[in-house]
Each structure stands twice: as C-alpha cells, then as structure tokens.
Amino acid sequence: xxxxxxxxxxxxxxxxxxxxxxxxxxxxxxxxxxxxxxxxxxxxxxxxxxxxxxxxxxxxxxxxxxxxxxxxxxxxxxxxxxxxxxxxxxxxxxxxxxxxxxxxxxxxxxxxxxxxxxxxxxxxxxxxxxxxxxxxxxxxxxxxxxxxxxxxxxxxxxxxxxxxxxxxxxxxxxxxxxxxxxxxxxxxxxxxxxxxxxxxxxxxxxxxxxxxxxxxxxxxxxxxxxxxxxxxxxxxxxxxxxx
Amino acid sequence: xxxxxxxxxxxxxxxxxxxxxxxxxxxxxxxxxxxxxxxxxxxxxxxxxxxxxxxxxxxxxxxxxxxxxxxxxxxxxxxxxxxxxxxxxxxxxxxxxxxxxxxxxxxxxxxxxxxxxxxxxxxxxxxxxxxxxxxxxxxxxxxxxxxxxxxxxxxxxxxxxxxxxxxxxxxxxxxxxxxxxxxxxxxxxxxxxxxxxxxxxxxxxxxxxxxxxxxxxxxxxxxxxxxxxxxxxxxxxxxxxxx
DNA sequence: AATATACAGACTGTCGACAGACAGCAAGTT
DNA sequence: AACTTGCTGTCTGTCGACAGTCTGTATATT
Numbered sequence: 267x268x269x270x271x272x273x274x275x276x277x278x279x280x281x282x283x284x285x286x287x288x289x290x291x292x293x294x295x296x297x298x299x300x301x302x303x304x305x306x307x308x309x310x311x312x313x314x315x316x317x318x319x320x321x322x323x324x325x326x327x328x329x330x331x332x333x334x335x336x337x338x339x340x341x342x343x344x345x346x347x348x349x350x351x352x353x354x355x356x357x358x359x360x361x362x363x364x365x366x367x368x369x370x371x372x373x374x375x376x377x378x379x380x381x382x383x384x385x386x387x388x389x390x391x392x393x394x395x396x397x398x399x400x401x402x403x404x405x406x407x408x409x410x411x412x413x414x415x416x417x418x419x420x421x422x423x424x425x426x427x428x429x430x431x432x433x434x435x436x437x438x439x440x441x442x443x444x445x446x447x448x449x450x451x452x453x454x455x456x457x458x459x460x461x462x463x464x465x466x467x468x469x470x471x472x473x474x475x476x477x478x479x480x481x482x483x484x485x486x487x488x489x490x491x492x493x494x495x496x497x498x499x500x501x502x503x504x505x506x507x508x509x
Numbered sequence: 510x511x512x513x514x515x516x517x518x519x520x521x522x523x524x525x526x527x528x529x530x531x532x533x534x535x536x537x538x539x540x541x542x543x544x545x546x547x548x549x550x551x552x553x554x555x556x557x558x559x560x561x562x563x564x565x566x567x568x569x570x571x572x573x574x575x576x577x578x579x580x581x582x583x584x585x586x587x588x589x590x591x592x593x594x595x596x597x598x599x600x601x602x603x604x605x606x607x608x609x610x611x612x613x614x615x616x617x618x619x620x621x622x623x624x625x626x627x628x629x630x631x632x633x634x635x636x637x638x639x640x641x642x643x644x645x646x647x648x649x650x651x652x653x654x655x656x657x658x659x660x661x662x663x664x665x666x667x668x669x670x671x672x673x674x675x676x677x678x679x680x681x682x683x684x685x686x687x688x689x690x691x692x693x694x695x696x697x698x699x700x701x702x703x704x705x706x707x708x709x710x711x712x713x714x715x716x717x718x719x720x721x722x723x724x725x726x727x728x729x730x731x732x733x734x735x736x737x738x739x740x741x742x743x744x745x746x747x748x749x750x751x752x
Numbered sequence: 753a754a755t756a757t758a759c760a761g762a763c764t765g766t767c768g769a770c771a772g773a774c775a776g777c778a779a780g781t782t
Numbered sequence: 783a784a785c786t787t788g789c790t791g792t793c794t795g796t797c798g799a800c801a802g803t804c805t806g807t808a809t810a811t812t
Contacts, residue, residue, distance in 0.1 A: 289592070289771095289772060289773075289794090289795060289796080290591050290592060290773090290794085290795060290796095292795075292796075293795095316762095316763075317763075317764070318762090318763070318764090326796075326797090327796055327797045327798070328764090328796095328797085328798090329572075329795075329796055329797070330795080330796070332576075332764090332765090333575075333576075333579060333795095336576060336579060336580075337579075337583070340580070340583040346764095348533050348764090348765095348803095348804095349532070349533060349763085349764060349765080349802080349803050349804060350763080350764075350803090350804065350805085351762095351763065351764075352764095361671065364669070364670040364671060364672060365672065367670055367672075368670060368672035368673060371614075371618065375614065426607070427607040427610055427611060428604065428607060429607060429608065429610075429611035429676070429680065430611060433672070433676055437672065532764090532765060532766080532801090532802060532803075533764085533765060533766095533803095535765075535766075536765095559793075560793075560794070561792090561793070561794090569766075569767090570766055570767045570768070571766095571767085571768095571794090572765075572766055572767070573765080573766070575794090575795090576765095589794095591773095591794090591795095592772080592773050592774060592793085592794060592795080593773090593774065593775085593793080593794075594793065594794075595794095
C-alpha cells in the first residue's frame with residue numbers, strides 16, 4: 267500500500283516528503299493532493315480513503331486529514347459512509363444527462379456573458395488556448411483536459427460572476443474524470459476541431475457578438491456531449507463481463 | 510459519557526439542552542443550528558463564531574464544532590480568518606448584481622425545465638404555494654421567505670437536475686438574509702402580486718408551456734430584483750451615519 | 753446445510769491538552 | 783506626541799488517546 271515505505275523512500279518526488287509544514291496548511295495539502303489524484307484517476311473511483319493510513323502517509327495527525335477529506339466531500343469528490351470509511355465518489359453515469367445539461371448551460375452563459383464584457387481581458391484566454399493547442403499538438407490527453415478547463419474558466423472570469431465561475435469550475439473538474447476515460451480512446455481529429463471552435467468563440471467574444479458567442483458555445487457543448495455519448499454507447503455495445 | 514455540563518444545565522430552552530447526542534451527529538447539530546441563526550439574522554453578519562464558546566454552548570468538544578463551522582464556510586455563510594476566529598460572512602452588497610443574475614437564470618431554467626417534465630408532481634409545489642399564500646395572509650415575513658424558497662426548490666425538483674437544485678437552494682438561502690431586511694419594510698401589495706405570479710408559473714408548468722414558463726419566471730425575477738434595488742436605493746438615499 | 757448468534761478486529765467520532773500565532777496594551781525611543 | 787518594540791492573553795491548529803459502531807469470521811443451533 268502506501269505506508270511506511272514512503273517516508274523511508276526519498277526517491278519519490280511528490281507529496282509526502284516535505285520537511286516542515288506551515289501551521290494551518292495541513293488540510294490544504296491533503297485536499298490539494300488527494301483532489302489531484304482523484305481527478306487524474308490515480309485514485310480510482312470507489313477507492314477507500316483511510317484516515318489513519320493517510321495521516322501516516324502525510325506525516326500529520328488525523329485531524330487535518332479529516333478536514334481535508336471533508337472538503338473533498340463538500341466538492342462531491344469523496345463520500346463518507348457514516349461510522350465507516352470515506353471513499354472516492356464513484357463516477358455517476360446515471361447522472362450524466364443532468365451533468366451535460368448543466369455543463370452546456372454554463373458554456374453558453376459564460377461565453378455569452380464574456381462577449382458582453384470588456385474584451386481586453388482576452389489575453390488570459392488566449393494563453394490557455396495556446397496551451398490547449400500545444401497539448402493537442404503533443405497528443406497529451408491529460409494536458410488537453412487541464413488546458414481546456416482553464417480555457418473555459420478564463421472565459422467565465424471575464425464574465426465575472428463568481429456564482430457561475432464556482433459552478434462551472436466544479437463541473438469541469440468533475441468532468442475531468444470522464445474526459446480522462448474518453449480522451450484516451452479516440453483519434454486526434456476531434457481535438458483539432460475543438461481548437462478551431464475555441465478560436466471561433468474567442469473571435470465572437472472579442473467582437474462583442476453575444477448571440478454568436480452563445481450559439482458557438484452551445485454547438486461546442488453539443489459536440490462534446492455527442493462525442494462522449496457515442497463513446498459510452500460504444501462501450502455499452504461491448505459490455506463488460508459479469509461474474 | 511459526553512459531559513457533565515449537560516446534565517447540570519437544564520435551564521436553557523434553546524438548542525443546548527438536548528439530552529444525549531447520537532454519535533456522528535455533532536457537527537450536523539452545530540451546522541443546522543448556526544445556519545438557521547445566520548439566515549434568520551439572529552446572528553448578525555460579522556458576528557464572531559468562537560469555537561471554545563460554541564463548544565461550551567453545545568455541550569460538546571471543539572472537534573465537532575470545528576467541523577460544523579467548516580461546513581458553514583463551504584456554504585459561504587461563515588468566513589475563517591486564518592489563525593484568528595471565524596465570523597458570520599457579511600452581506601455582500603457589492604456582489605448583488607452578480608447574485609441577481611445567477612438567481613434570475615436559475616428561476617428561468619428550473620421553471621422552464623419543470624414545464625418540460627412530468628407535471629403530475631406539482632402537488633408538492635402547490636403545497637408550498639399554499640403555505641406562501643397563508644404567510645402572506647398572516648403578513649408573516651419570515652414565513653413568506655421560507656415558503657417562497659421551498660416553492661422554488663420544489664419546482665427545481667420537478668426539473669430534477671441536482672446541479673441546479675443545489676445552486677438554486679444555495680442562492681435562495683443566501684438571499685434570505687437580504688430579503689429579511691427587505692420584506693420588513695414595504696406594504697403588503699407586492700406579496701399578493703407574488704402569489705399571483707406564482708399561480709401563473711404553476712399554470713404554465715402544468716400546461717407544459719415551456720416558453721411561457723420561462724417568460725413568467727424571468728418577469729418574476731425581474732420584479733423581485735427591481736423591488737430590492739428600489740429598496741436599496743431608498744436606503745442609500747437615507748444613508749447611515751458614519752462615526 | 754442454512755440460519756442465527758457471539759466474538760474479534762478495525763476504523764471512525766469525540767475528547768482533553770499543548771503549542772503557535774495574532775491582537776492589544778504597555779513601555780521605550782526619536 | 784507619534785512611532786517602534788516587547789509582553790501578555792486569547793484563540794486557533796494540531797496531537798495522541800479513548801470509546802462506540804460496524805464488518806467479517808467463527809461458533810452454535812435448527
């Protein structure tokens with residue numbers, strides 16, 4: 267598992283070996299680290315999150331570990347079974363239609379809203395788009411997902427409504443787990459198309475054409491939804507074996 | 510057992526006197542109680558939430574109190590100042606435009622969405638509407654706010670998208686503090702109008718007329734926003750004294 | 753053999769205690 | 783007098799320990 271071996275193995279570059287922790291940062295370290303591992307599927311859905319084991323791994327007591335876990339639960343990335351352990355929240359395939367509905371609306375609202383705002387802040391969006399394009403060029407699925415998230419959050423930040431930014435970021439994060447399964451299994455024609463669609467959305471924002479931005483965002487969302495649904499249908503057509 | 514202080518202080522009428530606490534319910538009690546007090550303005554914005562004092566009040570140790578506070582912070586009802594105390598989050602008047610934008614969108618999306626769903630579940634909505642009408646008749650502002658929230662959440666539940674339900678409920682809760690200030694200061698003509706607007710929205714949902722439901726919800730939201738803005742403008746015209 | 757019961761183990765929920773950090777006040781300095 | 787420096791008190795962040803509850807296994811019963 268992930269116990270004493272880590273403290274004893276200084277080869278690991280990552281999370282556990284940090285020397286002295288600043289007071290008050292314990293739960294944040296736990297939260298950030300586990301969140302990253304959950305979203306990257308390093309921790310599989312359903313995996314148990316044992317407080318005792320985690321406290322040994324992070325070299326701190328159970329209290330900050332518990333607080334970090336509670337923040338994950340608040341984000342719906344973990345689920346606590348009362349008097350039992352906490353587990354990584356399983357991917358909710360049954361809830362996908364509702365998820366897509368919410369995601370599509372956020373795509374539209376933020377893109378449209380950005381077109382109605384001061385367009386001089388597009389620099390941040392452009393930077394994210396460049397990162398996305400680079401990831402597509404490198405065929406790095408993980409980087410694509412990350413940059414795509416940042417691209418859309420940057421647009422939402424131009425719009426500037428914190429309620430939408432928070433919901434959108436949350437949705438995009440949850441989606442990372444699904445996209446992670448998805449992106450690993452298709453040809454690279456579609457990412458290039460996404461790059462072009464991103465460009466079109468940025469152009470509409472810059473021109474202040476809210477209606478066009480809305481339409482493009484809706485189409486972009488529909489495109490993504492359709493691709494994932496096809497992927498899932500393909501997966502269902504080739505069903506897993508039952509014991 | 511739990512404590513000696515509990516059995517010793519039976520005089521207090523409110524929340525503290527509960528006899529024996531179920532294991533695992535500590536933080537929930539703290540969260541529910543404080544949440545109610547914050548939203549009803551019993552605890553004023555900016556009030557300090559002292560962990561030690563709260564642990565004495567609730568007759569439990571600081572650990573479950575801390576967990577309850579962290580949930581309030583996650584809901585943006587409380588704010589933690591690092592290494593200092595936690596306070597009730599001040600009402601963010603500067604953020605009101607963004608708040609209204611998000612609230613209006615949720616009004617529209619959920620009402621419109623409900624009209625597209627199975628309309629047989631309107632019973633719950635009707636019940637909330639009856640409670641709202643009763644509160645209006647009794648001129649009970651607090652009950653109006655409560656019933657109004659439940660009315661719109663019930664509509665959102667017909668629509669059935671958990672992401673929207675969660676955001677909407679959260680927004681409506683935060684708004685309770687503003688409405689609490691607002692409802693106490695106007696004649697009772699408007700609540701009656703709200704009753705009628707609610708009726709119209711229910712009719713549109715039942716008839717499955719999504720476009721009409723959308724339009725009515727947007728008008729309803731605009732109405733509320735306008736009233737509150739007028740109230741705030743009146744308040745600003747009669748400014749508070751500065752020391 | 754199948755079901756019911758008792759036991760053991762493991763992990764969570766809660767507690768009391770300690771150490772660090774910040775605010776406010778007092779004394780010293782320019 | 784205004785500003786800086788040191789001290790003191792209070793509250794938070796963290797820790798180790800204990801008790802309750804659940805799961806799974808082993809034993810007893812029909």
